[in-house]
Amino acid sequence: MIVSIASGKGGTGKTTVAASLTRVWKRPLVAVDLDVEAPNLHLFLRPVIEESGPAWIEIPVVDESRCTFCQACSELCQFKAINVLGSVVLTFPEMCHGCGGCIAICPERAISPGKRELGEISRGRAGSTEFLMGRLKIGEAMSPPLMRQVKSRLKDMICASGRDAIIDAPPGVSCPAVNAVMDSDVIVLVTEPTPFGFHDFKLAWEAFAPFGKPMGVVINRAGIGNREVYSFCAEKEIPLLAEAPYERAVAEAYARGRIIADLSPEFRNIFVSLYAKIFELAAGTLLMEAPHA
């Protein structure tokens, strides 16, 4: 089972939830940080990194002596990363998504693959949990190709060990966020009950709902804000999986990189129950509870 922890905006406590859930997960698990632009799950899980290496993207290198300037590559590339202007082929490696299309289509075989470093992929272990993380280089914009590579590593790990996976997805509803939740079995949306939180939560729900995956909500900092999130969930039949109350102790724990589930037995129970509900949600046996208004 693959569970994505997502949120419509940053700062809702998505990573805290992912880390806490990792803590209480009973089955063998891989915890994955797919928020490659700003990974921070490791700050909570503190894994021992066992292996770390650069991630590359394949970019086109053109041999102009073989090129007939037929423009086939330039017509194909929707990212304008390879362009034919008269008798010049101009590439913009930083805009290339590494799809390999131009290399395949060139009738003169004038394009060969070169490589550009995107970032780094690290693998390690936090207790019995395996840990996987991608980190984009500073200033690098090409997160989907790096995420693809992290996901393919994850697939190998899952296939080899039969582990479950918890994915800490990038915040937001743009391409990287959608990309992260796309092939999970369950999506857990983390939000806070404030007007801003609700606004972004709604956008996230609208972006992810078309995938038809089991989806539930965790309300963080419950007790602040208003009831908008609750009534929206009731109306759309989005199950409320857990509520983590707003307490000073939580904010302090977060600031020190501590995991909420470790704070007290009460907090731990919130996530133990979340764990159970995620399996019920996946199996379709979760009963909708009327939100206590």
Add this chain to the structure above:
Amino acid sequence: MSKIAITSEGPGLDDLVDPRFGRAAGFVIVDLENMNTSYIDNGRSQALSQGAGIQAAQLVARAGVDCVLSGFVGPKAFQALSAVKIKVVQNLDPGMTVRQAVEKFKRGTVQFAEGPNRGPGR
């Protein structure tokens, strides 16, 4: 120098200069020898999420111009234009017509740009 392109809001000499290059509505191509004009619509570039400036550079390069007159030219477009040795005149006053821009060019009171005058992005 015989052919120039001016970023324009419309197809004729009396239309206003469009200050944008990549996202310009279109380009008026002027043959300076006989003052014949033609127009290239830039609608396709406007729809691109990235690379509009490069697309626009491709269009004017295909039209065979030697110089582009515009308001703001971004770094990628500038690089693309330089690659095919098309000169760039930027910082045209907003509110100027295409005709006024051409006259200014013909008087020789313009400066060719050394580099882009706008950061990356649209």
